[in-house]
Amino acid sequence: MVATPIGNLGDLSDRAREVLATVHRIAAEDTRHSGQLLSRLGIRCPMISLHEHNESDRVGRILACLEAGESIALISDAGTPLISDPGYRFVRAARQAGFEVLAVPGPSSVVAALSVAGLPTDRFFFEGFLPSRSAARRRRLEALASQPHTLVFLEAGRRVAAALDDLARILGSEREGAVCRELTKRFETTRTGRLAELAEWVRADVAQVRGEFVILVGPDSEERAPASASVPDAATLLRMLRAEGLGAKAAARVTARITGESANALYDRAVQEG
Structure with a gap:
């Protein structure tokens, strides 16, 4: 799994460059896009496309290449493979088939x-x-x-x-x-x-x-009132939260957490009041 630059070509590691230059085949999300990267690096390597629409079909073909003794590098269009990019099915299948899967970390x-x-x-x-x-x-x-x-x-x-x-x-x-x-x-x-x-x-x-x-x-940093302080009744608090822009579910959940009342009942009330 080889991480590639998200914009700056200088972020490609020496190890990533070496791996891409020496593997038998590269599985790429978009072979045309990745072909431009490899060209800039002066790397020639056979490529096979592997994207969200064909991954299920391509897994068997790539596993056959591995079984034939080939080494495969998987890259996405940019960044670290599998992070909101295809490759999960392939990695899982490769591991289940007993192949070693290694990370070449980098840009994300x-x-x-x-x-x-x-x-x-x-x-x-x-x-x-x-x-x-x-x-x-x-x-x-x-x-x-x-x-x-x-x-x-x-x-x-x-x-x-x-x-x-x-x-x-x-x-x-x-x-x-x-x-x-x-x-x-x-x-x-x-x-x-x-x-x-x-x-x-x-x-x-x-x-x-x-x-x-x-x-x-960032996390919600709003300070909660101590238990001994005066807290508005549930109906008032629910209306206040809705007025601040919270959706019905979120407002009901927060109100329930503070007042101890039923979140489902508060949600129904929030929906009825609009």
Whole structure:
């Protein structure tokens, strides 16, 4: 499993270069794209495509190559294979067949973003790409609202503004976040701030919706009131949370955690009140 650059060719390790130059065959997510990389490296090697639409069919063919004594390197279009990229079925099948699978680590947009964002990294939750449709995206974010770790998302430029709007609405406009664009490339940009600020920044600058994005959301740092302090009744608290932009499920879950009332009953009430 060979990690390849996510933008800067200088990030390719000597070991990765050596492996790509010496294996019998390279399985690539896009042979045309990877062919350009190999050409720049001066490497000639037979390639076979392995992507999300043909992986199941190609596994048998690649295993046959391994059984014939060939060595295979798997690469994705950029970064570390299998991280929101194809290859899982192949790796699993290769291991089950008794073949040794080795990692040649290197670039990863997820790790790169975590290293520069200034958000907690001791624990994080990698979600990958959110659903493209807003309703499905909001439902997924409501399910993630209670995660106590830094959240990491991948997003395409054409959807980043809408995704940030939904993140601010569901997770809280004041939640800390970061937008990392075109990491390691010429126009690399990392912007930190509150989610509402980041959404506004992206909308205000058309240049910021071009390229590939990693969006990070810091853990909820809101201080909870001590048990002895006065807490609003469940109905009032539920309305307050809904007014702050939380979805019905998230608001019901938080209210239930604070008041001890039934989350299901609170959810039904939130839906009825709209």
